[in-house]
Amino acid sequence: MHVGRKPDQPPNLGKHSDLARVEVLSGDVEDICTRESSPSFGPEDRVQLLQWNQNIATRGKSCVHTLIQEKALTQPDAPAIHSWDGAMTYAELDRSSSAAAAHLTSVGVGPEVLVPLCYGKSRWAVVAMLAVLKAGGAFVLIDQALPMQRMQAICDQIRPTIVITSSQHAAVGADLASKVVVVDERSEFVLDPSWQSPPASPDNALYVMFTSGSTGQPKGVVVEHKSYSNHALACAKCMSLDSGARVLQFTSYAFDITISEILGTLIIGGCVCIPSDEERMGNLAGAINALHVNTLMLTPSVSRLLTPADIPCVKTLVLAGEPMTAEDIAKWSGKVTLVNGYGPAECTVLSTIQNDMQLSSHPRDIGRAVGCTSWVVDQDDPCQLLPIGAIGELMIEGPNVGRGYLNCEALTQKAFINSPPWRNQFPGWDVYDRMYKTGDLVQYASNGSLRYIGRKDLQVKLRGQRLELAEVEHYVRVCFPGAGTVICEKIVRNDLSCSQAEILVAFVHVHSPGSDYSGRNRSPAGAADLAPPSDIFREQVETAAGDLHKVLPTYMIPTVFLPLYRVPLSPTGKADRRHLNSLAQLLPRSAIEAYGVQKRALKRAPSTPEEWQLRVLWSDILGLPADDIGADDDFFWLGANSLDAMKMVSRGHARGMLGLTVPAVFEFPTLSALAPVIHQRRIEDPIASLPRPEWDFSNLPGSVTGEWQSSDIVAVLPTTDFQRIYLDAGLKNYYIWRIDRPLDVDQLQRALQILCDQVPVLRSLFIRHADTTLQVVLRRMQVELTQITVNQESVDEECRSWCANDNNSPEVPDGSPYFQPILISSQPSKHILILRLSHAQFDGSTLSHLLGDLVRAYEGHALPQPVVDFPAYMQHRLARRTPAAYCFWRDYLHGASMLGWDWLIGNASGDNSSHRAFVVGIDKFPLSSPPRGITMATLVKAAWALALARLSKQTDLVFGHTVSGRNMPIPDMERLAGCCINTAPIRVHIQPAWTAHELLRHVQTQYTRTLDYETIEPSEIIAQCTPWEGKPDFGSVVTHNEFDKAATAVLEGASDHLEPVYLGIPEDAFQRMSWPVQLMTELHGSEIEVIILASSHMLSQDRADWMIGKFKQAYLDLLNSDISSPLQLDDECAHTSKCQLLPKANP
Known part of the structure; x- marks a missing residue:
């Protein structure tokens, strides 16, 4: 799919936007691109950034209190505080502040002394702030609430000698520091006319703002005078604020907007307007009008408590702290000057400002950097500057970057990093030695404004499935009638069944005449925030849940919807997620069930014994509550993949459901459609039904039996094509x-011997015979545990050294075991x-x-007896080589040909020498769920097919x-040990008029057709x-891994997996291998x-990287193409630039 450049786009933005399309969570679909390893930041990007980032403020040379004192000289009678x-x-x-400052200097306040201020909303809090600054110290605001x-x-970290507070809160202050200084109307400080404010430097600390820390302890951000003074003036100028500004001091002291x-x-x-705590929470609109406020700085959540009609005196509204919505813009745009501000506490309140939001504005447009520079880098590698149009992590450079975290050097070094090498590409600007990594994902829009995407870590994992809470919230808001604020949280309940310990809850505040959304009589975290279930709300939930099922996988749809009378707010004015999460966790189980029944009512209950049996089986495999599975649910839409389908067949056979097959699961994915199949074919036990041969080893040549007697041998088996790749x-x-x-x-030692006795593949020897390799399974093999003792510091070093030496030693001789345990202590x-094995003995x-x-x-427990062992499995696999199987493959491949690589590389391979080497291309990009009923493996294969079709011009x-090779009607197949x-x-x-969904369905159907015959070599x-002639490698091979890596048993004090x-x-092994081009994909978190792996005879390194880019483009096109639009099969970029990108042939 080609995305054209908009007329107002920089030329390079359209280029990079062609690479990918993702959906912005606010609902709009924009041409934006995900993280790229290629192309890289180029000259055009550099020129554009030079134009966009020209307004860096210089470091402040004055202290903040000095600038305020200058106002006292130039406008002494102007209102400073209206409280x-x-x-x-x-x-x-x-x-007043100078009198208090004189007293503070006498009790030890000076430069770098941190002084906590504990106040409610009062003019004296402002006096105390200035007094600390004039005394040379730095203040720490502590909300008395x-x-x-x-x-x-907080005080444990700053270790204060004094605390400043009011008479009302003196008792609280006494618990925080040994000395309490009261600054309020009762104070009787006498100012000596000769008193001078002690010398202070712009390098001194101005304030410390404490924010939430991931460890549960608050972390303090230290901000200096030089970081704030000039930057504050730049922000005011950007928002057109001057001495006529009357700014409401609404924000909690715990939120850094207070500083602004x-x-x-x-x-x-300007004038600071301060309401009482009671007015602030109970009659906000009345307080704004009474104080003649014309400028508000609020979070979007708080702004929704007001309407323009309620506060006609307000001319400027600055929203910050949370993403605004399109509804916020519609409400305020045209009535006030609407400003969208963004900034982490670590960078002096506001770092970017969009100063005039219009109806046409994107709600996540946070504007350009003000008084600083913004950089967009790879979220995993800040040394990689991303091209314009790419999504990456925002880094901020400039005078507004704070000093760091108080008493936490390690955390400071992690977040405040030295300027990366690419910074040298921008000479002529002031270069600041550090940048702050915000953790926020952004993207440059066409006008140079930054667009906020979200936190790079805003994800949860629910029953093994990854999901973005913001994405769920967006769709609930869209689908829920009248929804205002929507907050989704994962909660953990210990009183529910194991499978339902984790549930997704949606808190919904609905705009309705009876809802309290005006802000009257509300508390920030009241106990009465939840409304009881009602028939009206249930109807709304049923409508929303029905619509959500059309656009989201089941695992992303909330189990419980809870109605809110009002949205509880945190002390910083943001929606209080933590409070809501706790509220849902503390609800009685009966209440959870009462709210949750709405969703279950949408599902049709099973109506036949087979449907009931199958629902229990699905619940066991997927870890879902049985009540959450309806008769019309799709197995794959519930979050299953092809491995889960194999588990269903294996466990189903153990429960007597012998009609289950993997092809049937794909053909009939809904519970009601699959249920009639489970008992259709009452076949005999597939293993028992096969005649087990009497193994006769008397005629085997000595080259096979070696030193072993026939009585020592359990089985002699052929090897598979896959096994021989590694054996040859x-x-x-090596696993540790x-x-x-x-x-x-x-x-x-005894445990290893028991394991070897139980698992035949560990007793397998591999012996070359004639033109093939056989696997000889011994009846018993003595396990010798090699022990090595080293110094404590060298355990890992010795481990790697042993593995490396053994890996480079001659291969294991014929007839010798691969399996060898080594203990390093x-x-x-x-x-x-260390467990040494051959890949011919195991799979994932x-x-x-x-x-x-x-x-x-090791713990002395008996091992579960396998239903089938590897020799029996191989017997069953060999029995599948039937005339019907060969007939199927002849029909399936009739008229087709393997796709070679001459069309891509011709004679222009990166390496024409006799020596071969590995070429590896690798990339990571955000994971998205495939469309309904499509597995991730299907999406990967379809993307590879589309990329090949575009590049080769073949359809x-x-x-x-x-394939796993485990798609067999054998009970407990998932526990079989061996390489299958x-x-x-x-x-x-591919047909020319196909849509993305039609291609995906075709690929999945083509896969399911082969399931019964996939073990043919x-x-x-x-x-x-x-x-066909040539090697049986099919030109290229796709491998998609989604293994369940959960440990089946854990030993206390030991790791729960093999590493x-x-x-x-x-080198010698690689030269003997025959590799096709391999595309490998694996899921890692979000x-x-x-990875593309090939021989240098097949692809050059540049071509491998280029092919990954083409695969990625096809992958994203399949996810984001319009449902009714045909796929774009032409690859104009690949076609027109082919001669430029192909490496030149060697002479």
Whole structure:
């Protein structure tokens, strides 16, 4: 899909926007791009940023209180404070603060001395702030409404000698510091006319603002005079504020907007208007009018308590602290000058400002940097500056960047980083030695304004599924009739069943005549925030939930909807998520069920015994409450993938549902459609029904049996094509288990022996015979545990050294075991167990069960007996080589051909020498859920097919894909230990008029057609079912990994998983391997990792990176294409630039 450049876009923005499209959570779909490893930041981007970032303020050379004193000299009679408890002119404010400052210097306040101020809303809080500054100190505002424990946590960090407070709160102050200084109307400070404010430097601390810390302890941000003074003036100028500004001091002292409301107003000669705490919370509109306020600085949540008609005196409204919505713009635009402000506390209140929001403005447009510079970097690598149009992490540079975190150097160094090397590309500007990493994701819009995307860590994981709370909130707001504010939270309930311990809750405040949205008689966190269930609300929920099912996967739809009388606010004026989360957790179970019944009512209950049985099975596999699964639910729409389908078949057979097959699950994905199938075919046990041969080893040559007697051998089996790839190259794999506890070595030796006795593949020897390799399974093999003792510091070093030396040593001789355990110890409680294996012995499903069984054996528990072992599995796999299977593959591949790579590289491979090397391209980008009923594996394969079609100009494609080989009607198949993997061909025949959804459905159908025949070896398919010549690698192979990595057993003091040791492939082994181009994808948290692996004879490094870019473009096009628009099969960029991007042929 090609996205054209808008007329007002910089030329490079359209270029980078072509690479990807993502949906902005506010609802608009804009041409924006995700993080890119290619293309990189270029000259055009540099020129554009030079134009956009020209308004950097210089470092302040004056202290803040000096600037305010200048106003007292130039406008002494102008109003400085208009408060509920009295008014002050600038002259009066100057005299009162100087008198208090003189006293403070006598009790030890001076430069770098931190002084807590504990006040309610009062003019004396402002006097105290200025007094501390004039004495040379720095203030720490503490809201008197905070819990005492929170106040003490703050004072524990600043270790104050004195605290300043009012007479009313003197008792509270006495609990915070040894000395209390009261500054209010009762104070009788006498100012000596000769008193001079002690010398202060702009480098001194101005204030410390405490914010929430991830550890639960507040963290204090230190801001200096030089960071605030000039920056505050730049912000005021941007918002057109001057000495006529009457600014409401509404914000809690715990929120840094307070600094702008007070100091920012006084610096420009304006008036600070202070309501009482009662007016602030109970009659806000009345207080605004009574104080003649013309400028408000509020969070969007607080602004929704007001209407323009209520406060006609207000001319300027600054919204900050939270993203605004389109509803906010519609409400205020045209009635006031609406300003969108953004800034972390670490960077002096506001760092970016959009100073005139119009109806056409995007609600997440936070404007340009003011008095500083904004940079957009890779969220994982700040040394990579992103091109304009890319989404990345915002970093801020300039005089407004704070000093750092109080008493926390490690946290400071992590967030306040040294300027990256790319900063040298912008000479001529003041270079500041540090930048602040905000943790916020943004993107440059076409006009140079920044667009806020969200926090890079705003994700939760619900029953194993990743989701963005902001995305759920957006869709609930869209689908819920009359919804105003929507807040979604994951809550954990210990009184619910294990599968329902985690539930998604949506708190909905609905605009209605009976709702209290005016701000009257409300508290910031009242106990009565929740409304009881009502018939009207239930009807609204039913409507919303029905619509949500059309646009979101089931796991993203809230289980419970809770109505709010009002939105509780935190002390900083933001929606109080923590309070709502706690409220939902403390609700009685009966109340949760009463609210949750609305959603369950939408689902049709099972009506047949088969449907009831199947629902219990789905609940077990997916970890969902059975009541949340309806007869019309789609298995894959509930969050399942192809591995879950295999689990369903395996566990279903164990429960007598012998009609279940993986193809049937894909063909009939809804519960009601699949239920009639489960007992249709009452087949016999597939293993018992096969004649188990009497293994006769008497005629085997000595080259196979070696030193073993026939009585020592359980089975001699052929190897699969996949196994031979690794065996022919002699590759070895190493996995380690960390054990940080005392260990009984003899007990571990016995456990390893029990494990080997139980698992035949560990007793397998691989022997070359004639032109193939056989696997000989011994009846018993003695396990020898090698022990190595080292110094404590060198355990990891010795582990890696041993693995590296063994990896580079000659391959394992024929007839010798690959399986070898090594224990490296430094002391009784520090060990690493190395397990050496061949990939021919295991796959991803095997490892967790191996560790679980080893732990059980070590603890003396009996191991579960497998229903089937690997020799029996191979017997069943060989039995699938039937005439019907070969007939299927002939029909499936008739008229098709393997897609070679000559169309891409011709004679222009990156390496024509006899030597070969690995070429690896790698990238990560945000993970998005596939469309309803489509698995992630299908999305990956469809994207690869689309990329190949665009580049090769062919629409009938065949490539390989890695399959588990476990799609067999065998009970407990998921516990089978062995390497079952196979590579099967998939054919994708793209039609020109297809939409993205039609292509995805086609790919999934093509996959399900092959399920019954996917274990046929690729060499046999090519030799017996096609006229093709060459190696059976299908040109390229796609591997998508979604393994369940949860441990099956845990030993206290030891890790819960086997950790791979990455060593690379030895040179001689690599030269013997035959690799197609491989595309590998794996899910990592909120990202999908993509790797292209090839030989240098196939692709150059540039081409590998380029191919990843083309895959990524196809992946995003499939996700974001219009539902009715045909896919764009032309790749104009690839076609027109092919001659430029291809490496030149070697002469």
